[in-house]
Amino acid sequence: MPSLEEELFPSTPGKFKDRNRHFHRCFASTSTMFLWALFLIALTASYICFQSFMDSGNRYFTATWGGHHWEKNVINSAQIRRSHGGMSVLVTGAAGFVGSHVSLALKKRGDGVVGIDNFNNYYDPSLKKARKNLLNQNSIFIVDGDINDSKLLVKLFDIARFTHVMHLAAQAGVRYAMENPGSYIHSNIAGLVTLLEVCKNSNPQPAIVWASSSSVYGLNEKVPFSESDRTDQPASLYAATKKAGEEITHTYNHIYGLSITGLRFFTVYGPWGRPDMAYFSFTRNILQGKPITVYRGKNRVDLARDFTYIDDVVKGCIGSLDTSGKSTGSGGKKRGPAPYRIFNLGNTSPVTVPMMVAMLEKHLKVKAKKNFVVMPGNGDVPFTHANISSARKEFGYKPTTDLQTGLKKFVKWYLSYYGYDQGKL
Numbered sequence: 095m096p097s098l099e100e101e102l103f104p105s106t107p108g109k110f111k112d113r114n115r116h117f118h119r120c121f122a123s124t125s126t127m128f129l130w131a132l133f134l135i136a137l138t139a140s141y142i143c144f145q146s147f148m149d150s151g152n153r154y155f156t157a158t159w160g161g162h163h164w165e166k167n168v169i170n171s172a173q174i175r176r177s178h179g180g181m182s183v184l185v186t187g188a189a190g191f192v193g194s195h196v197s198l199a200l201k202k203r204g205d206g207v208v209g210i211d212n213f214n215n216y217y218d219p220s221l222k223k224a225r226k227n228l229l230n231q232n233s234i235f236i237v238d239g240d241i242n243d244s245k246l247l248v249k250l251f252d253i254a255r256f257t258h259v260m261h262l263a264a265q266a267g268v269r270y271a272m273e274n275p276g277s278y279i280h281s282n283i284a285g286l287v288t289l290l291e292v293c294k295n296s297n298p299q300p301a302i303v304w305a306s307s308s309s310v311y312g313l314n315e316k317v318p319f320s321e322s323d324r325t326d327q328p329a330s331l332y333a334a335t336k337k338a339g340e341e342i343t344h345t346y347n348h349i350y351g352l353s354i355t356g357l358r359f360f361t362v363y364g365p366w367g368r369p370d371m372a373y374f375s376f377t378r379n380i381l382q383g384k385p386i387t388v389y390r391g392k393n394r395v396d397l398a399r400d401f402t403y404i405d406d407v408v409k410g411c412i413g414s415l416d417t418s419g420k421s422t423g424s425g426g427k428k429r430g431p432a433p434y435r436i437f438n439l440g441n442t443s444p445v446t447v448p449m450m451v452a453m454l455e456k457h458l459k460v461k462a463k464k465n466f467v468v469m470p471g472n473g474d475v476p477f478t479h480a481n482i483s484s485a486r487k488e489f490g491y492k493p494t495t496d497l498q499t500g501l502k503k504f505v506k507w508y509l510s511y512y513g514y515d516q517g518k519l
């Protein structure tokens with residue numbers, strides 16, 4: 095005799111339908127669905143956890159600084175290898191144009207040098223990597239990092255007692271500021287303040303030499319430009335951030351006793367230069383047979399720049415470091431007044447842009463296809479001309495390379511680096 099249960103739930107489902115059975119089936123399928131839902135939720139949750147674990151893992155594994163080996167590299171690179179008056183310098187923007195040249199020059203005379211660079215893609219990062227390789231070959235270690243990373247900076251100061259900071263990391267370029275204003279604030283304002291905060295807190299405090307710009311003279315018409323001239327009329331956001339940098343560094347000098355030297359660079363050019371600059375991009379275009387755009391001022395007046403050769407600027411940077419004096423504070427407290435200086439590093443002989451093009455044509459042995467265009471309102475200024483008497487007086491700054499000679503050296507480097515055919519690819 096079948097049990098009640100067998101009666102109610104025969105082994106062949108579907109044959110027997112009653113309300114109870116229906117209820118149980120419904121219940122069974124709901125609970126199955128519930129279990130499935132639970133299972134899916136658990137699966138999703140574990141997936142999310144796994145992903146975030148992987149993310150943090152990735153961050154950890156791709157972290158480019160830290161660890162015993164890394165610290166050893168920093169310590170070795172920072173070590174002074176000359177007996178008298180050596181310095182240990184943190185060079186920011188060391189894979190940049192001026193940064194790489196200054197780093198090599200310091201290392202060559204036996205100073206300790208550690209570089210830091212974020213290798214951003216404002217221009218071809220492979221050129222920055224090539225500069226880095228050059229520095230590595232000369233026993234200079236470059237940390238891959240951003241000056242906004244205060245933890246990294248603190249760590250660097252912890253393990254290497256830098257006597258000086260050569261601060262050259264920046265968002266450069268006058269006209270690009272209209273395309274990407276945020277990058278100027280990130281590097282030239284926020285990055286600068288982060289660096290100054292770390293310097294001010296470190297013990298002993300380093301002396302700081304940093305790159306301002308001739309662009310701070312903006313719409314100033316008094317020539318040549320002297321350090322005491324007006325600099326409150328910037329023509330671009332780039333210039334405004336550099337001017338702000340001068341004010342910001344002044345407050346850190348005033349409150350915390352940091353020794354500060356700001357260098358107003360005048361259109362620095364030369365081998366290993368910046369591809370975004372006119373002389374460089376003109377060279378590429380001329381070799382590729384492409385036209386170049388030459389800006390002109392009102393009434394067809396040619397624009398002019400006080401083009402300054404890299405080796406002269408390097409001498410100016412090193413002269414500034416050598417005469418920077420000491421910061422007076424420690425642990426965030428000022429102990430007395432410290433030097434605050436600003437110098438023009440120019441060439442004192444402006445050359446018009448068409449003349450610069452003619453020199454390139456001569457060295458490249460190729461005629462340029464020139465399109466003359468009225469200077470757009472994009473932050474450019476019509477001319478620059480440096481008075482360099484302050485730098486001359488203070489540390490014997492005396493530029494010795496004229497544009498003709500400097501461009502010849504640049505073209506020689508360009509052709510050896512990219513080759514004649516590179517431009518035609």
Ligand SMILES: O=C(O)[C@H]1O[C@H](OP(=O)(O)OP(=O)(O)OC[C@H]2O[C@@H](n3ccc(=O)[nH]c3=O)[C@H](O)[C@@H]2O)[C@H](O)[C@@H](O)[C@@H]1O
Pocket residue numbers: 266267268306307308309310359360361362370371372373387388389390397398399447474476
């Ligand atoms: O001295 C400085 O402070 C500045 O010098 C350069 O700025 P700039 O002098 O404008 O240098 P380029 O961009 O190489 O321009 C040089 C000249 O060529 C002109 N030019 C530029 C580009 C172009 O396509 N055509 C052209 O005629 C510009 O108007 C300017 O007169 C650097 O790019 C800045 O980072 C630096 O701070």
